[in-house]
Amino acid sequence: MNVLRPDDFDDFWDATLKQVAQVPLRPSFEYVEERSTDDVAVYDVHYDSWEGVRISGWYAVPREAGPHPALMLVPGYISEPVIPRSWARKGYAAFAVAPRGKLRSNQRFNPGYPGLLVHDIVDPNTYAYRGFYVDAVRAVEAVLTRPEVDADRVGVHGSSQGGALTITTAALMPDVVACGAAGAPYLCGFMESARLTHSYPYEEINEYLRDHPDHEQLVAESVGYFDGINFAPNIQAPMLVYIGLEDDVCPPETGFAVHEAMKCEKELLTYERCGHDAGHHWAMEKVEAFLAGHLGVAR
Template identity: 50%
Template sequence: MSTTSPETHKSSAVKPGDFDAFWAETLADTETFPMDPRLEPLPMRSTPEVEAFEAHYLSYGGLEIAGWYARPRGADGPLPGLLHVPGYAGEPFFPSPLASQGYAVFSVAPRGKLRSNGVFNPGYPGLLTHNIDDRDTYAYRGFYVDALRAFDFLDGLPEVDSTRVGVLGSSQGGALTLLASSLRAGKVAAASAGAPYLCSMMDAASLTRSYPYEEMNDYFRLYPERREKARAVLDYYDIHNFVDRITCPIIVNIGLKDDVCPPETGYAVFDAIGSTEKRLYTYEDCSHESGAALGHNDIVMAFMAEHLK
């Protein structure tokens, strides 16, 4: 269902007039809950080279969020930091392999994922359309804040050099990378967003029959009368509407045959990114892994090393 010229796609996402006010209010509400960051050693995943920890903090609505943290053992001096944000259905990446490259790495499990799902657990499928027709209670309101607070968690650790903290992830992790780079502009030092999800969401659903966007098609098939209300809600959450704020160096990669996050939406969000130091990598005949098996991960790590080390 992809279009013949995905690079020319114009997003139908429209930034609402009170978009900034809505997110300022959301973040102000969050401040009523102190983060209360905690780290507990995890000997099972620690090695002679890397110390691993289980992490917890409080987020929007007072929900407790979990994550994994790893750092080089015995590191001398402030460390560059990397926040890894997760994809939609999978569990967070365990960060020891990245920590062994010299980074302090935090990998977060936003609400709904295992270990952060005691209160909020819409499931998969389910998360994408949970309260999709109510701006104030839509699933991603708290979820987005969880990712932002994950950045704050890492940024606030005493061993982390807060001038050298990067963000990376793919798919939903790509979306959350763009979000953190937007709402923590000036603090995020470098970002890598792969196959970004949650961009031009209504367009994406019309361009694919693959999950997770198929959740929206399922939902609108059963509740067609809710489509326009949902469209208005999603404009508050569409990553396309955040990214003009991004100022850090950033790379984006997309697969030109991606049936999960259509390349049309990847091109459009890349165009909308505010940073002047940005680069798009496109991969022919690649679907959602978007060049990972063609060496893109090496490009990401070289980019992070250039900007953070």
């Protein structure tokens, strides 16, 4: 798959991370008794990210003594993060992050859905996903401030947009992320995906280009900085990718392409007659085994 990779791709992201490092993280973990249980403690989390936007999330951790491996749970395009008590019961310090634009993190940034994918899409410096990707990185930094978290065991998992964030976070934090599981990865092969499908969210690009046909080259150049296929070679941790072969939201061709671009230890699961669910019914047992194996959680 032909994806434009800007010559200054790595420099762009190095500069981005250096710039956000100047923003104090100011992490806040507020214990929420009414959402906690006898075996899981739940915290309402907030921290500062790109351009000072305050990001929220839910953190759930076993009450038994740590250290526990951290599992970052990153959300889909429209879905809101849920309290990850089920993952905490498996032995993880689980953090479900709500990047900018999600309901609990939209005070200063709210392009809407549809809208996020094409928000400032012709300028990589202000494109919505620059801050969005950084929000996931800062989520890892926030959870690593917790004393019960084992900093050597950090995993990332999500599907669709969460699959994209799994890939980008692993690539941007190669010395931190120990493994990642990405289902039906979105934001891989932006331009080709918009040609292969007329489903949302990629249809947002088609709609934008119908209104601005002279912007196609600008869009292609800009999204090159955000394409998961361009991030993939920078990943060092073991990765699991799983896709549905009849996915009409994130075309399976793009899942194959991002997996092929990875140079790390990797595994690909494909499911016939499955769409954007990426074979969830069958895949999750393997996802859980993959994460547990790499993060040292007993099953």
